[in-house]
Amino acid sequence: MKVLILYFSATGNTRKIAKVIGDTFTQMGCEVAMSDITANADRQKKIDLKPYHAVVFGAPIHSWRAPRVVREWMRTLDGQGKKCSMFFTYGGFGVHPTHYSTRLLLENQNFIVVSSADFLGCHTFNLGGWKAMEGRPDKSDFNVAKKYAKTTYKRFTGEDNGILGALEKTNHTEEQLDSIESFRFNVLTQLPTRGENECSMCLVCEELCPTGAMDAESGKADKGKCIACLACVANCPENVLKINDMSKSWSFKVEMEKTTEASMRGQKSRIYL
Ligand SMILES: Cc1cc2nc3c(=O)[nH]c(=O)nc-3n(C[C@H](O)[C@H](O)[C@H](O)COP(=O)(O)O)c2cc1C
Ligand code: SF4
Ligand code: SF4
Structure with missing residues (x-):
């Protein structure tokens, strides 16, 4: 097969x-x-x-x-x-x-x-x-x-x-789910950017970007296209693409979801048949 x-x-x-x-x-x-x-x-x-x-x-x-x-x-x-x-x-x-x-x-x-x-x-x-x-x-x-x-x-x-x-x-409509998507930019407030950092221009960030948002030359992501997936950040071999510090939003998220790190760790992967 x-x-x-x-x-x-x-x-x-x-x-x-x-x-x-x-x-x-x-x-x-x-x-x-x-x-x-x-x-x-x-x-x-x-x-x-x-x-x-x-x-x-x-x-x-x-x-x-x-x-x-x-x-x-x-x-x-x-x-x-x-x-x-x-x-x-x-x-x-x-x-x-x-x-x-x-x-x-x-x-x-x-x-x-x-x-x-x-x-x-x-x-x-x-x-x-x-x-x-x-x-x-x-x-x-x-x-x-x-x-x-x-x-x-x-x-x-x-x-x-x-x-x-x-x-x-x-019960959520597609429009409601679409509007939920925009919350990610309340957390990711600084899109991936190389800033003043130098790099080898390997182009990995641009080639891997799922939406064509990342421009390796300028080292900036286009806000109109970026989906906040962080493929560029995770795969940059020189680790020069930076985003904002999200630690404050983490405490807020845990509180909002009424959970704790420990109880989250107890969750298990699931099969649906
Ligand atoms: C924009 C965005 C939205 C996400 N939304 C959710 C979510 O609704 N629920 C959740 O549990 N994790 C969410 N995550 C976490 C990812 O689902 C999780 O880290 C996933 O395993 C990433 O897979 P990958 O490493 O294959 O890209 C989100 C991640 C991103 C980047
Ligand atoms: S992946 Fe990193 S090293 Fe390669 S071009 Fe992009 S920023 Fe430069
Ligand atoms: S975060 Fe994802 S969509 Fe945004 S520029 Fe990086 S790779 Fe492209």
Whole structure:
């Protein structure tokens, strides 16, 4: 069985889980192709799904949904009635309604969604001083990923004929969810910038940017295009791209969510069947 794993990963969490899922499928005798769709250029390539029996989609959760660019890209796909599975990584806060809305989107594109899962991952804003889910994904999350791949394999082969069960609906409209997206810029008040720092002009930041917002020459991100994913900051080999200190907003976030770092650490990755 040939399986295609398509994943978006700005700072590496989703990539780590995708790898565990891919390795598990391979151990089960599948031929696995992995495709990273994070960079803008990667999402422009036409994907031919014909050779594949089934597809796995992986993405981080950005403000309760798959990132905007991932949703836009999914709307260009033709599922050809193939089975697919989804998974998400998130920083320990809101998940809902990501599974529900992404499933609807994929079904509209003629995919049959057979399973889903969410995995804990260190929050992107830890790069600015947050402390959410440090060290995740870890062994416990990778074990759930292995189990998820094994269960999904049975659904792909037909040994288990089930599909993904009913998911909790959302009362939020797309417009309300769109407006929630803008909160990220109350936290990320200084977009990635090189400032006065010198660098080797390797262009990694510009090439990896999912939206074309980063200009390596000026070392600045375009506010109109930036989605605050921090791929540029996390992957700059010289660590010269800077953002604001977010530690104050971390205390505020923990208070607002009525949680603590300790209780957050107790959360577990989950499989949805
Ligand atoms: C703009 C933005 C919005 C985010 N929104 C959420 C969220 O709604 N809930 C949550 O728990 N984590 C949220 N996160 C954290 C990411 O989902 C998490 O760190 C994820 O594992 C990053 O995956 P990656 O390393 O593959 O990019 C957000 C991160 C960013 C950058
Ligand atoms: S990734 Fe870093 S080193 Fe490379 S061009 Fe961008 S700022 Fe310069
Ligand atoms: S410029 Fe913005 S969108 Fe581009 S990689 Fe950096 S944080 Fe992400």
